[in-house]
Amino acid sequence: MSLIYPGRQKELKKLIEKLGLPENSSIKWHLLDLALTHSSASAKANYEQLEFVGDAVVRLTASELLFEIYPDCPVGEFAAIRSILVSDRILAKIAESYGFDRYLIVSSSAASDKTGAESRLADALEAVLAALYLSSHTLELIRPWLDPHFQRLATEIRSDPARQNYKAALQELTQGKYKTLPKYTVKETGTVQGGEDRFTAEVRLQEELLAWGKGRSIKAAEQAAAQAAFNKLVSSQ
Amino acid sequence: MSLIYPGRQKELKKLIEKLGLPENSSIKWHLLDLALTHSSASAKANYEQLEFVGDAVVRLTASELLFEIYPDCPVGEFAAIRSILVSDRILAKIAESYGFDRYLIVSSSAASDKTGAESRLADALEAVLAALYLSSHTLELIRPWLDPHFQRLATEIRSDPARQNYKAALQELTQGKYKTLPKYTVKETGTVQGGEDRFTAEVRLQEELLAWGKGRSIKAAEQAAAQAAFNKLVSSQ
Numbered sequence: 001m002s003l004i005y006p007g008r009q010k011e012l013k014k015l016i017e018k019l020g021l022p023e024n025s026s027i028k029w030h031l032l033d034l035a036l037t038h039s040s041a042s043a044k045a046n047y048e049q050l051e052f053v054g055d056a057v058v059r060l061t062a063s064e065l066l067f068e069i070y071p072d073c074p075v076g077e078f079a080a081i082r083s084i085l086v087s088d089r090i091l092a093k094i095a096e097s098y099g100f101d102r103y104l105i106v107s108s109s110a111a112s113d114k115t116g117a118e119s120r121l122a123d124a125l126e127a128v129l130a131a132l133y134l135s136s137h138t139l140e141l142i143r144p145w146l147d148p149h150f151q152r153l154a155t156e157i158r159s160d161p162a163r164q165n166y167k168a169a170l171q172e173l174t175q176g177k178y179k180t181l182p183k184y185t186v187k188e189t190g191t192v193q194g195g196e197d198r199f200t201a202e203v204r205l206q207e208e209l210l211a212w213g214k215g216r217s218i219k220a221a222e223q224a225a226a227q228a229a230f231n232k233l234v235s236s237q
Numbered sequence: 238m239s240l241i242y243p244g245r246q247k248e249l250k251k252l253i254e255k256l257g258l259p260e261n262s263s264i265k266w267h268l269l270d271l272a273l274t275h276s277s278a279s280a281k282a283n284y285e286q287l288e289f290v291g292d293a294v295v296r297l298t299a300s301e302l303l304f305e306i307y308p309d310c311p312v313g314e315f316a317a318i319r320s321i322l323v324s325d326r327i328l329a330k331i332a333e334s335y336g337f338d339r340y341l342i343v344s345s346s347a348a349s350d351k352t353g354a355e356s357r358l359a360d361a362l363e364a365v366l367a368a369l370y371l372s373s374h375t376l377e378l379i380r381p382w383l384d385p386h387f388q389r390l391a392t393e394i395r396s397d398p399a400r401q402n403y404k405a406a407l408q409e410l411t412q413g414k415y416k417t418l419p420k421y422t423v424k425e426t427g428t429v430q431g432g433e434d435r436f437t438a439e440v441r442l443q444e445e446l447l448a449w450g451k452g453r454s455i456k457a458a459e460q461a462a463a464q465a466a467f468n469k470l471v472s473s474q
Contacts, residue, residue, distance in 0.1 A: 206445070
């Protein structure tokens with residue numbers, strides 16, 4: 001039973017193929033169609049409810065993978081990596097790599113809103129994840145193609161020479177949660193060049209002081225402040 | 238294969254029975270044992286990693302149920318209900334109803350910390366949800382017993398005579414996310430008794446103005462402010 005146009009179904013089948021999923025699977029095509037319909041195209045039948053479910057699906061996918069590949073990872077680091085994996089920026093990039101914009105039905109006026117493009121792609125990806133999850137009530141239609149992306153990104157994040165790029169992690173976190181970026185101010189506080197307390201950085205979110213940190217360089221002080229702020233925000237989630 | 242003491246396994250079987258789950262299921266007992274071991278009892282082998290996964294499992298369980306029972310519910314309301322369902326207060330109550338504290342291994346000094354009891358119970362419940370999810374990679378060991386609790390609570394929240402108790406919802410949200418409570422200040426702004434703008438309430442989170450609202454009574458103005466603040470925070474999540 002299909003309530004969608006044959007042309008649309010053909011299109012959606014192409015996307016499923018691109019994801020590397022078997023065609024004869026249990027996919028609920030009407031949910032997939034809904035997942036790729038923006039509210040500007042239909043005020044009633046669009047991806048919003050699915051996106052709500054998908055937000056939980058993507059968190060579970062990331063959590064399960066991290067638990068499997070890094071069983072001994074400290075929980076704070078888990079949370080840091082997960083917050084980056086499930087960020088709009090990363091999800092939009094993944095959606096883009098499969099050309100999701102070609103399958104997303106959106107009004108032409110909304111389509112021309114370039115600033116909303118990233119969150120539209122990320123939202124559509126979440127909605128598609130919900131449609132796939134609800135097709136089998138497992139992650140079996142998701143992990144085969146999403147895991148390699150997440151695994152590569154998690155490895156990158158962990159093997160970064162600066163290892164924990166807390167400034168980037170803090171930025172992802174505050175952008176996702178508060179739609180605002182952290183601001184840093186740095187002062188020279190030590191007179192000895194190369195001294196551990198040479199620079200002191202403060203990091204603020206909308207004028208509110210989150211944390212501070214010291215370091216040998218401006219960069220190191222900012223990273224120390226970002227790390228303190230990041231841990232503070234993650235532990236209060 | 239079991240790496241846990243026969244006595245412990247017997248105890249855990251009792252809990253599974255209490256949850257109404259079949260005994261001959263695929264349950265991974267070592268994960269369940271871990272899920273009920275607090276970090277004060279073992280710094281290395283405790284529930285922290287599982288709790289991290291469980292946080293995503295409980296979100297998915299709540300989301301899937303809400304999507305099934307209220308397919309046409311506005312997304313803002315979904316988010317409001319979910320934030321209450323997955324709150325520490327609710328999860329701790331559910332854990333308590335099954336006597337989780339009797340199964341949780343915790344050092345005696347941590348056990349005497351009464352203020353931490355609620356979050357310990359909620360965390361342990363999340364970890365147990367992760368252990369059950371990871372046993373079958375579906376929600377089939379979770380939804381049979383958790384759904385009735387969530388369904389009852391969701392119905393209560395939606396059928397509240399004041400229907401949308403935004404003050405309560407905002408409190409749950411800010412307590413969970415920022416570990417702090419919203420503060421209200423109310424002024425008389427209209428001189429006409431019963432006028433729509435008789436009172437104006439402002440709601441703040443740690444000195445930051447979140448939103449304001451007007452109403453015929455102090456209560457109504459506070460609810461209006463809470464609703465505006467709630468929607469603002471939910472839409473920025």
